[in-house]
Amino acid sequence: MSTPAEPATALNISDVVSGPIPPRVTNAAWPNMLHTRIHDVVEKMGPPPWSVRLIQDERNLVTLIANPPGSGNRPHWHKDFDEWWVILAGRLQWELTGGVVIEATRDELIWVPRGTVHHIKNIGDDLSLRMAIAMPPAVHYFHPCEQCGYTDDGPRAFW
Ligand SMILES: [Zn+2]
Numbered sequence: 356m357s358t359p360a361e362p363a364t365a366l367n368i369s370d371v372v373s374g375p376i377p378p379r380v381t382n383a384a385w386p387n388m389l390h391t392r393i394h395d396v397v398e399k400m401g402p403p404p405w406s407v408r409l410i411q412d413e414r415n416l417v418t419l420i421a422n423p424p425g426s427g428n429r430p431h432w433h434k435d436f437d438e439w440w441v442i443l444a445g446r447l448q449w450e451l452t453g454g455v456v457i458e459a460t461r462d463e464l465i466w467v468p469r470g471t472v473h474h475i476k477n478i479g480d481d482l483s484l485r486m487a488i489a490m491p492p493a494v495h496y497f498h499p500c501e502q503c504g505y506t507d508d509g510p511r512a513f514w
Contacts (some may be wrong), residue, residue, distance in 0.1 A: 366413065381509060385408060400421065402423075406418050406477040414490060419487075420484070424478075427477060432471060432472045433493065433496065441488075442462070442464075442485050443485065445461070445479045446458065450475075451472060452501055474505060
């Protein structure tokens with residue numbers, strides 16, 4: 356018996372507007388504030404590790420993630436979207452499926468296509484900050500890191 360193919364991910368946008376309007380959302384806190392200062396987020400969140408959702412709608416999940424030196428994420432991959440990050444502080448390393456290792460620092464972008472396990476670590480001596488851009492529901496498929504063997508089989512995360 357073969358495994359049935361998974362259905363393609365459908366994007367269903369039911370909340371549409373009919374014309375130009377002033378901003379209809381004026382949140383005083385994240386997500387979806389009109390104006391966010393990264394400095395304010397860092398100050399409010401305090402010592403790392405932490406992550407905070409800054410923007411969230413049917414197409415966008417933007418999360419600011421802080422790690423102290425030596426810490427990182429749980430290696431995982433995504434089925435139906437490519438993920439990318441803007442590095443705002445620190446020095447980070449991406450270990451990817453296939454033996455690829457990338458280091459990045461402030462003002463750099465990393466883009467990882469769907470299907471590739473990404474294990475991200477702060478390899479610097481200071482706080483790292485990265486802005487992650489994903490697409491909802493951003494299902495995480497956890498998987499051991501091919502490079503370093505790190506594994507964490509905790510509950511599946513949706514973020
Ligand atoms: Zn990811």
